[in-house]
Amino acid sequence: QTSTSKSSLTKKIMTTGADVRDILELAGGDNDAGPISKKDIINSDKKKAKKSTETLTFKRPEGMHREVYALLYSDKKDAPPLLPSDTTQGYRTVKAKLGCKKVRPWKWMPFTNPARKDGAIFHHWRRAVEEGKDYPFARFNKTVQVPVYSEQEYQMYLHDDGWTKAETDHLFDLCKRFDLRFIVIHDRYDHQQYRKRSVEDLKERYYNICGKLTKVRAVSGTEPKIYIFDAGHERRRKEQLERLFSRTPEQVAEEEYLIQELRKIETRKKEREKKAQDLQKLITAADSTTEMRRAERKATKKKLPQKRETEKPAVPETAGIKFPDFKSAGVSLRSQRMKLPSSVGQKKIKAIEQILTEQGVDLNPMPTEEIVQMFNELRSDLVLVYELKQAHSNCEYEQQMLRHRYDALLKAGGAVTPQSESGGVPDSQAWPGPDDIKTEAKEQIIDVVGAPLTPNSVSRQNDLIIELQVFAH
Amino acid sequence: MSGGVYGGDEVGALVFDIGSYSVRAGYAGEDCPKADFPTVIGVTLDREDGTTPMETDGEKGKQSGTTYYIDTNQLRVPRENMEVMSPLKNGMSTWHYNIPAFFLCKTAVLSAFANGRSTGLVLDSGATHTTAIPVHDGYVLQQGIVKSPLAGDFMSMQCRELFQELSVEIVPPYMIASKDSVREGAPASWKKKEKLPQVTRSWHNYMCNTVIQDFQASVLQVSDSPYDEQVAAQMPTVHYELPNGFNCDFGAERLKIPEGLFDPSNAKGLSGNTMLGVGHVVTTSVGMCDIDIRPGLYGSVIVTGGNTLIQGFTDRLNRELSQKTPPSMRLKLIASNTTVERRFSAWIGGSILASLGTFQQMWISKQEYDEGGKQCVDRKCP
Numbered sequence: 001q002t003s004t005s006k007s008s009l010t011k012k013i014m015t016t017g018a019d020v021r022d023i024l025e026l027a028g029g030d031n032d033a034g035p036i037s038k039k040d041i042i043n044s045d046k047k048k049a050k051k052s053t054e055t056l057t058f059k060r061p062e063g064m065h066r067e068v069y070a071l072l073y074s075d076k077k078d079a080p081p082l083l084p085s086d087t088t089q090g091y092r093t094v095k096a097k098l099g100c101k102k103v104r105p106w107k108w109m110p111f112t113n114p115a116r117k118d119g120a121i122f123h124h125w126r127r128a129v130e131e132g133k134d135y136p137f138a139r140f141n142k143t144v145q146v147p148v149y150s151e152q153e154y155q156m157y158l159h160d161d162g163w164t165k166a167e168t169d170h171l172f173d174l175c176k177r178f179d180l181r182f183i184v185i186h187d188r189y190d191h192q193q194y195r196k197r198s199v200e201d202l203k204e205r206y207y208n209i210c211g212k213l214t215k216v217r218a219v220s221g222t223e224p225k226i227y228i229f230d231a232g233h234e235r236r237r238k239e240q241l242e243r244l245f246s247r248t249p250e251q252v253a254e255e256e257y258l259i260q261e262l263r264k265i266e267t268r269k270k271e272r273e274k275k276a277q278d279l280q281k282l283i284t285a286a287d288s289t290t291e292m293r294r295a296e297r298k299a300t301k302k303k304l305p306q307k308r309e310t311e312k313p314a315v316p317e318t319a320g321i322k323f324p325d326f327k328s329a330g331v332s333l334r335s336q337r338m339k340l341p342s343s344v345g346q347k348k349i350k351a352i353e354q355i356l357t358e359q360g361v362d363l364n365p366m367p368t369e370e371i372v373q374m375f376n377e378l379r380s381d382l383v384l385v386y387e388l389k390q391a392h393s394n395c396e397y398e399q400q401m402l403r404h405r406y407d408a409l410l411k412a413g414g415a416v417t418p419q420s421e422s423g424g425v426p427d428s429q430a431w432p433g434p435d436d437i438k439t440e441a442k443e444q445i446i447d448v449v450g451a452p453l454t455p456n457s458v459s460r461q462n463d464l465i466i467e468l469q470v471f472a473h
Numbered sequence: 474m475s476g477g478v479y480g481g482d483e484v485g486a487l488v489f490d491i492g493s494y495s496v497r498a499g500y501a502g503e504d505c506p507k508a509d510f511p512t513v514i515g516v517t518l519d520r521e522d523g524t525t526p527m528e529t530d531g532e533k534g535k536q537s538g539t540t541y542y543i544d545t546n547q548l549r550v551p552r553e554n555m556e557v558m559s560p561l562k563n564g565m566s567t568w569h570y571n572i573p574a575f576f577l578c579k580t581a582v583l584s585a586f587a588n589g590r591s592t593g594l595v596l597d598s599g600a601t602h603t604t605a606i607p608v609h610d611g612y613v614l615q616q617g618i619v620k621s622p623l624a625g626d627f628m629s630m631q632c633r634e635l636f637q638e639l640s641v642e643i644v645p646p647y648m649i650a651s652k653d654s655v656r657e658g659a660p661a662s663w664k665k666k667e668k669l670p671q672v673t674r675s676w677h678n679y680m681c682n683t684v685i686q687d688f689q690a691s692v693l694q695v696s697d698s699p700y701d702e703q704v705a706a707q708m709p710t711v712h713y714e715l716p717n718g719f720n721c722d723f724g725a726e727r728l729k730i731p732e733g734l735f736d737p738s739n740a741k742g743l744s745g746n747t748m749l750g751v752g753h754v755v756t757t758s759v760g761m762c763d764i765d766i767r768p769g770l771y772g773s774v775i776v777t778g779g780n781t782l783i784q785g786f787t788d789r790l791n792r793e794l795s796q797k798t799p800p801s802m803r804l805k806l807i808a809s810n811t812t813v814e815r816r817f818s819a820w821i822g823g824s825i826l827a828s829l830g831t832f833q834q835m836w837i838s839k840q841e842y843d844e845g846g847k848q849c850v851d852r853k854c855p
Contacts, residue, residue, distance in 0.1 A: 113834050120574060120838035124484040137482065137830030177852065183763050184612040199763055241764045245799045252800055 104128070115141035144179040146172060147213050157212050163205055167194045171202060182206075200238075204231040279391055286384055293377075335367040338375060344383065351386045352379055482830035488823040490580065494600035494625065494779065497820040501827035505813055506820045513679065574836035576827075577854045579613050581606035583822025584777045587814070588807050592766070593773035596755055596790075598780040600625040603734070603751060605758035607770055619758040621749050623734050625780040628693065629685050631730045634741065636685075644717040645680035652718035661719035684716060692723050693731050695785035697792065700732040700739075731783055735793065752793030771798055776808040777818040 107128045110121045115138045149158060154165060170193075174185045186199045207229035218224040247255075340349065356363055361378075365371050486501035492512060499506035581595040581604075591611045597604050603624045607617040636643055644663065652663035692713050696705065705725040714720035733740030737748040749757065759770050774794065776787055787808045798804055809815055826832055837853055845852075 115834035116836075116838075118838055118841050120836070120840065122484050122574070122833060122836075124482055135830075135833075137833065140831045141834060178612065181610050181612065183609050183766055184614065186763070187612075187614040187616050238764050245764065245767070245802075247799065249800075 111135055114138040143176075146176045146180065147210055148172075149209070149213060153213070153216065157216055158209050160205070160208075164194075168205070168209070170194065171205060175206060180206075198235075200231045200234045203229055203234070279395075282384075282387055282391055286388055289381070289384065333367075334369070334372055338364075338367050338372050340379070348383050348386055352382045355382055355385075482833060483828060484833060486827040488820055488827055490583075490817070490820040490823060492599060493602075495816075497817050499820065499824070501824045503824055504821065506817055506824075509817070515676075572839065574838040575842075576836050577850060578823065578826065579606075580819035580822075581608050581613055582611055583820075583826065584818040585775055585822070586611075586825055587818040587822035588773075588775050588777075588809065590773045590775065590807070592769050593775045593807070594755060594759060594770040595775045595777060596751070596781075598624050598734075598751070598776075598778040598786075600779065603754060603778075603780070605754045607758055607762050607766075609762075609766055609769075614762055617758050617761040619749070619754050619761075621751075621754050623737060623740075623748055623751075624778075625686075625689075627733065628689050628730060628780070628783075629682060631733060631741065632685050632689050632693075635726055635730065639721075641715070641719055641721075642717070643681045643684055643715070645677070645684055646716045647680060649717055652716075655718055655720070657712075658721050659719075661715070661717040663717045688713060688715070690782070692727055693783050694727050695731045695735070695783055695789045696728040697785065697788055699736060700728060705729065731786075734780075734786075735789060750793075751790060752797060755790075755794060756797045768802060771802050771804050774804070774806050775818075776806060777815055779812075779816045781808065782812055782815055 105128045106125050108123055108125055110123050111126075112121055113135050115135075154168070158168070160168075170190060171185070174188060178184045178188070182199050182203055186197070186202055189197060189202070191197075207227055211226040211228070214224045214226055353363060365375055483502055488497075488499060488501050488506070490497040490506070494512060495509055496512050497506040498508045581597065584595050584597065585591060585593050585608045590608075592609050593607075595604075595606045595608055597606065601622070601624055603621045605617075605619045607614045633643070642661075644661075648665055648669060650664045650666040652661065655662055692711050694708075696708075698704070702725070705728045708724055708728060710722040710724040711727060712720060712722050735750045735752060737750055740748075755774065759767055762770060771794075776790065781787065787806060791804075791806050794806070795804055809818065814821065835853065837849060841849055
């Protein structure tokens, strides 16, 4: 038993720590004498690694970190994760296998920074392996290219009345120090020695000089691209911004109020136009059906079928009732065709019934072919009449309202400026004398909109009633 | 600290942040200073007149007959002839130490870095001053700096006056041998220590100040809206006990005293109404900057400094600023939650900066300083 425990103990010793092996100078498991790499610690499966490389559509360039690459070319176009994880295994938390290789020693070594001008020597901790290599952060030492002009160039091209050479030199010195951050340059500008300059002045002078220098130094024949700085535009823009920022809350409230008012006016205008359109449609429908009927009757009387075909304008669906065309196969009851479609409202049904009973027409006549057709037409016309009546009464009511308002305004005198808001009833309906009202109170908003009722529609009602009488008897 | 991961490179730099209340010092790369001690120096005098000690240029800080003590037991224990002075006023020179390189950076920039921003308005409310400093792209815009003396010390002064009004004596702990528990509001009953050495006035004052500062930190609160008598009367009271046993519930006074920070028109002890409240300080500072960067400044207002840790400070500041800024402006207040981060944000910024690999080229080495002198400091340090 003791022997087995001893052997197990030694086995344990052997499996933990390459260091121990190193010390005891035992032959190690894998003989990779090279430096430790991520794979050894995390032990990514080689088979899996092969699979993943095959499925990659674009080959990741050498040396680019996987996470950076994933940011550039992700298949799912997801947002990159906030904490990039390093587990290539998926959901299993990977245990780091420490101690599998030799220790890499660190050394406190001196280094010079090539970005420094004085060659000062500092010390820091680095891996012994990397002794002698370049300082990796020196490559971040980038500066903005600020043009440098000679004395001659200044005298020849860059002379300006508002700027002395000393001031220009000072400006360029600051530009170089602060990498063209004009706000900081403006802040650090020597205002005691030189005049007080605004940011736009500085920018203007700088870009002016840059432009001139590029032109002068350009190889003859080429057209160099010059950045034009529009100082006037910048100044105006900033002034506008100032005004915007320093608005008082009252001004802001006023602006919002005005915008709201504008929106209200626009919606009301749209409503009016819509109503006018509806009315217009109704009337044209009424007119067209009348025309159509007359033409038909004439045609049937004269027995000329051609007119029937030519005069058949499209009747809009809003006018009257459209009875569904029965296209049934086989046998069906004709009375079905007489049935009112469900889209007709209660009010209209009631109105139809009322007129029919008034005129003494049977509500459910015998469904012969001719009767069915005429009955349907009749009811359709009745609905049309009803709608027209409604529209007519609406317009009359509006007329009355406006008349009252007009009278009231006249009484109050022209000094009263009427408010643009009105309660529920929108104003439409061309009043006989809109021009008078307009000249009197200019602020008053009157839309000359709304289809004037054609005399046709009024006589139309009379026609229909006559038809009814004819039909009944 | 491997270099490639986040750009860090450890060169063993030291970071010092010397404020008017405390000094923070430690190693770069750490997240909190190793040493944080008050900015006072105790000087024992061997001479008779007991006036301010001699200046210390050129020497290693030791003069014959005077020894300096910083934050040691020597300072906290009563001693004879121990004068307390501030190194900032009297000036201490450090050039005699063998420093290979150094760099000076403005605290506002470092506070901004510590909060992850390179542009913003840093509002630093410390012991002596409340300042608003606009920082743009890592550079301070000097023409936009606004300073106000209403800060921690002002609060302490007001607390002192409050105690005077209540006829309560401030007794520092070193004098107390024993105390009895008394009823609320009753005068304290305590026994003075025997054989107390003859301490100097400055040292006694310093000890009393610590008591008041403790009161200030635990009791005071800033109200959400401008101070209103009725609202204040309804606030819950806080019980506080002084070292000598005097205990009391403080209600309306809790809110009244810090109100002076935000609305100095009613505060006692201020000459005239020329002082700016904290909200005004911020808006004035931003107003002095170019209009293009104003949204950037309002979008990151960084609040630092020990005085801002008063309960309710940031909420009130947020409210005041949102009232004063134009409605289209996006306002964001950045205030770290822990006391460590707010008090030490400048130090932490310095620690971050000094540990960056890309910073190592910016040190001013001894050689450069010898050649260039002060001008090179002006040029290289932003």
